Structure formats: structure tokens, C-alpha cells
Amino acid sequence: MSEKKSFTEKIMATQIWKSIFRHDFKDTPANRGKMIRSNVFLHLHPLRIPKHAMKIRFTWCMGGITFFLFLVECITGILLMFYYHPVVEYAYMDMKYLQFDVPFGQILRNIHRWGAHLMVMTVMLHMLRVFLTGSYKPPREFNWVIGVLLLTLTLLMSFTGYLLPWDQLAYWAITVGTNMGAATPFIGVEGPFSLVDKFSDVRFVLLGGTTVGANALLRFYVAHVIAIPAVVFVGCAIHFWRIRKDGGISRPL
């Protein structure tokens, strides 16, 4: 019986298609497994998980949304990098340039800014969910620790980004923030039991100077666009890997 093949069927029979997609898409139990197993990203999931763990009611999808927002920030951040110079002479002008000249520049900046705020909120909510479901209890203790580190890094990522527009808000917020560094006991110049002078204390390390200036801008830029995100990315990899190694998402005993 020679039936005429549809266009789609013809495409799906080509060597190119078959080299990319390893199975057909009929809704069979075997294919449900393969959908996950044959895709490197989907394969972050186990093939099967308990029913309750898929409920939005249980996870609020908050960890997933936090990771999604991290990706949104990476993409919009890379686009912003095409227009931004981390030097005092240009930084502020580049904001104006984005606002008035770059096509979709303002909305790009807006998404990056509000996305960062949203990510801080969702990571706080994710921590609350994990706490409320007791998901930090053995054997998941260490994944909670990694989570707290990710929370800290998320805050630092947001904080370092805050300086980059080089406006009054940024300048003075970072001044207030880094002055706290100078108040560190022992290793801050104004802190209790200070052992250092103002050219060798915590604030100096943060700013590359004693006040917020060109060096601080460069330091915050490098930390913001590469150093901290790289650590967050690796941290997320460990976090996700450990969820599975710790026996999958938490469930009632």
C-alpha cells in the first residue's frame, strides 16, 4: 500500500531531521521518557517525579522562575553591554543614549532593571517556600547552604549593577553601602579594633580607592557582568545537580 506522504512526513524522514531529533512524537509512554532524555536541557528533570512535586501549589515554581529571570538578565545584560562603557566619561551618557537613540534601548534597560528586582523577590520567596515545606532537612542540608550562597550572590549581583548608570542615586547608594565596609571590625579603617589604614581596608578593596570613582566603576562592572554571574551559574549547576543526588524534590515521608 503506497500512501502519499505529507510534506511534514517527508521532512521528518530526511537524514538531517533524524540526526537532530531521535524519535517521533507519538504520545506513548516510551516517548514521554525519550522527550526528556533526548534533550540536554529537559534532562535536568528526572524522567518521573511524584505527582505533588509538579503542582504549582507545592513549589510555586519559584526556583524555576528565579533561574528563568537569571537567564533573562544574562540576555538583556549582554545586549546592554554593546552600548555601555564602564568609564566615568561615558557611563551616564550611555544611559541617555539608550533612552533616546538606541532602538528599544529604554525598554531593554527597563526589562533588565525590573527583572533584577523581580529576581531578588523570587529568590526570597523561593527560600520561604523551601523553608515552609521543610525541604532543607536531611539529606538536603547542604543544598540549602548553597541556596543561601546563591541568595547572597543574587543580592551582590543586583548591588554591583546599581552603580553602573553613574547617576546621583547610584553614586550615593554605593557610597553608603561601601562605607559599611570601612566599619568592618579589624579590617575596616573606621571599624572597632581597626588594624589597617584607609589604603588597605575592606572599602579600599571594594572600590579600588577611598571613595567611589573610576576604579570603583570598573571593579563593579567586572564583578557585575562576569565574576558574580559566573559563580552564580556554577552555583546553580551544583544546586540543580544536588536536588537530584539528594533524592529528588522533597516529599512527605
Next chain:
Amino acid sequence: MAEEKTEAVEEKAAKKAAQAKKKERNPYVWPELPFKELMSAILVMALLIVWALWLDAPLGEIATPSRTENPAKAPWYFIGLQEILVYFDPWYSGVVMPSIIMVGLMAIPYLDTNPKGVGEYNFKSRKFIMINFLIGYFMWMFAIVVGQFMRGPSWLFFWPWEPWDDSGHHAEVVLKNIDNNISLIALGIYFALGFILPKLFKMKWAKNLDFMRYSIVVTLLLLMYMVPVKVVLRQIFHVRYLITTPWFNI
């Protein structure tokens, strides 16, 4: 004899049933979970785009080191710490306290030995830690809201609907320090009671902790509740410092 036999048989059957139940396999994640994740991503992206179309990211005047901003506010997620700056010196509110909070958070799984309530929203069997964690979480949010919406120039208090002009309703209060000896005694009593009372009243959570964990939990909680205590001392009794030394003040 016969009875024993039936019992053994019953036991076996029960075991088998339990095993069968265990073996009952979980559902596939495809398509349910990736679908929900995709939907969440689309919703979040839509929300973000609407937000970005509606509100522009703030941009002030160009940074001018010679012109201070007043108030100079930290970004909202750090404003809680800035708010605590009213009550404690920078070395504590800006450095030591946040460090204790982070380490304290990391320590939670090692301090909470109660095995109950994993993978479910179970308040009843975890009352003590639930209440304290939620109080701490709420204080964090509360400090953020006050700092973000109710502080004006010179970090003076304004209701959100009040204009930021200081036409006299902020009467200058004279702050005083408490004598070191009195404070030390008071703090001693505060900590002593904190350590003794839970044991005295045989509270369940206290009974289940070994000495080491008990000491750490009590210390962390007493430090946490020092913050509202200091707020009350400052706002109602106009106390600046409990302890003054040549090196630091608390």
C-alpha cells in the same frame, strides 16, 4: 500454632502490599512539568514587558561627588540594613549582623533536628521554628517597607502621604546612654532567662536539642530579638547606647 501461622501470613501480605505501593511508579514529567514551566516563563516575561512599558528605570542626575544626595537610599533589598543603622552602629548593622544572619540561615538545617514536615506544608509539627522564622522574615520585610517608604531627608520618619518638608513635627529628641553596669546586668538577665526558661518550662523544642545546638539556637534567637528590643528602647525610651566602650558602642 495456627494463629501464629496466620499472623505470619498476614504480615507477609502486608509487607507485599507496602512494597507494591512503593513500586507504584511516579508519573512521567513530560508533558506536565515542562508545560507548566513554559507557562510560568511566558507569564513572567509578559509581566516583565508590561512593567517595562509602564515604568522607566530610574535615572537621576549625573553623579557629582561634591553634591550629596539626601536621603541617600540603598537599593530596596539592602534598605532593611540601612534602617537598622538607626539603632545600631555601622560595624554591627552593616557588617556583623548581616554576617550572623547569613551564617545563621545556613545553620538552620543543622540546628533543626525535628524530622517532621518534610515535603509538605505542615505547621503543626514544626510550630517553634515556623513561628520564629516567620517573625524574622517579617521583620526583614518590615524594615524594608519602613526604610523604602517612610524615610525622608536625614532619614527622618514620614508617612508615605506626608510631604518631605521638615516643618517642625520632628521634635529634636535628646538621646541618652544607659550606664554600662545597668545594661550589663539587664543583658545578663536577658540571656540567662533566654537560656533557662525554655528548659524550665520543658518546652518540646528545647528538650529535643543537645547542649551545643540548644546554645546556638538560643543565642541566635536572642540576638535576633535584640533588634526589636533596641527599637523599643530607642523609640520609646530614647536610648542611644546600652554599652559604651572606647572601641565600640552597642
